[in-house]
Amino acid sequence: xxxxxxxxxxxxxxxxxxGETRCIGGxxxxxxxxxxxxxxxxxxxxxxxxxGPGLFLAGHVTKQxxxxxxxxxxxxxxxxxxxxxxxxxxxxxxxxxxxPYGLVVLGSGGLQTFTFGxxxxxxxxxxxxxxxVVNEVGVVQIVANVIRGSLT
Numbered sequence: 570x571x572x573x574x575x576x577x578x579x580x581x582x583x584x585x586x587x588g589e590t591r592c593i594g595g596x597x598x599x600x601x602x603x604x605x606x607x608x609x610x611x612x613x614x615x616x617x618x619x620x621g622p623g624l625f626l627a628g629h630v631t632k633q634x635x636x637x638x639x640x641x642x643x644x645x646x647x648x649x650x651x652x653x654x655x656x657x658x659x660x661x662x663x664x665x666x667x668x669p670y671g672l673v674v675l676g677s678g679g680l681q682t683f684t685f686g687x688x689x690x691x692x693x694x695x696x697x698x699x700x701x702v703v704n705e706v707g708v709v710q711i712v713a714n715v716i717r718g719s720l721t
Contacts (some may be wrong), residue, residue, distance in 0.1 A: 591720075591721055592719075592720070592721070596624050596626060596690055596718035596719070597718055597719045597720065597721055598718050598719045599626070599716060599717070599718045600716070600717055600718065601714055601715070601716055602617050602619065602714065602715050602716075602717060603617075603712065603713065603714050604616030604617040604699065604712070604713040604714075605710065605711070605712050605713075606701070606710065606711045607709065607710035607711070608708065608709055608710065609632075609701075609703050609708040609709070609710060609711045610703065610706075610708070611703050611704060611705070611706070612702075612703055613700060613701070613702045613703075614700060614701050614702075614703070614711065615698065615699075615700045616630070616699050616700060616701060616711065616713040617697070617698070617699040617713055617715055618696070618697070618698050618699075619693070619696065619697040619698075619715075619717060620695070620696060621647070621693040621694045621695045621696060621697065622692070622693065622694050622695075622719070622720065623692075623693055623697065623717050623718065623719055623720075624690040624691070624692055624693075624717060624718045624719060624720060625646065625690060625691045625692075625693055625697055625715060625716075625717055626686060626690045626715075626716040626717065626718060627684070627685065627686030627715070627716050628644070628684070628685055628686065628699060628713065628714060628715035628716065629682055629683060629684040629685070629713070629714055630642045630682070630683045630699070630701060630711060630712070630713045631680065631681070631682045631683075631711070631712045631713075632656060632680070632681050632682075632683075632701075632708060632710075632711050633679060633680050633708070633709045633710050633711075634679050634707045634708045634709035634710070635679075635703070635705040635706070635707050635708040636705065636707060637657065637704075637705045638655060638656035638657030638660065638681065638705070639655050639656075639657055639704040639705050640655060640656055640701055640702060640703045640704055640705055640708065640711075641653060641654065641655045641701060641702040641704070642654060642655075642656070642683045642685075642699075642701055643698075643699070643700045643701070643702065644685060644697075644698070644699050645696070645697070645698045645700075646691060646693045646696070646697050647693055647694055647695050647696060647697075648695075648696070651685075651691070652672065652685050654672065654683075655704075656674055656676075656681050656683055659672060659673075659674035659683060660674055671685055671686055671687040672684070672685050673685075679709075690718065692720075697715070697717070699713055699715060701713070
């Protein structure tokens, strides 16, 4: 009886057949995406809209101006709410330093920054949407940045 032997090259691996490489222990293709609204009167602004699939690592929204902090930051991944909180609420909740919840608001005077990120990247299959709802007067500008990447 003959014995059949296969070598490593006899059956291509999925990586060999598709030409893809996998990022082991990290995120592939990191990229910063920015959105800007200046000036930002009362209203809702979609600052960043990404199509998937992809990975979300971290982001921030910086607000210049506005005295009440009643502007909301909204992050949705695949239609699900991940962040929906005002600058004032984040301060009232004591989210003013690094914490396991992943949200931090910092600032003084007329400049506030709302940061968000978790210990591991979040996967989005279809969409990632970052928007703000300005509910206060005097907002000069809003700048948003997210770091995204891919699985392969």
